[in-house]
Ligand SMILES: [Ca+2]
């Protein structure tokens with residue numbers, strides 16, 4: 001999970017082209033710039049990652065830079081799509097091994 005880190009620059013990300021981000025337990029998580037165009041509009045708004053062996057696609061669907069959709073591609077071939085509207089994302093950061 002080398003590309004998961006908490007931003008220490010103090011700069012607020014302004015959009016998915018600069019950084020995808022989310023808040024978790026009061027910390028700003030900077031996921032890095034979007035590099036995948038999931039909806040095909042020509043602008044990258046998503047970033048692939050991995051969680052517990054599953055591929056996940058973290059997407060910002062409204063262009064504010066904050067991740068609001070998580071698509072999980074399970075190893076058994078099933079796909080889950082979760083829209084994130086609450087403060088907490090539907091995953092446990094502890095499983096990434098970076099937060100206590
Ligand atoms: Ca797009």
Ligand SMILES: [Ca+2]
Pocket residue numbers: 060061062063064065066067068
């Ligand atoms: Ca968003």
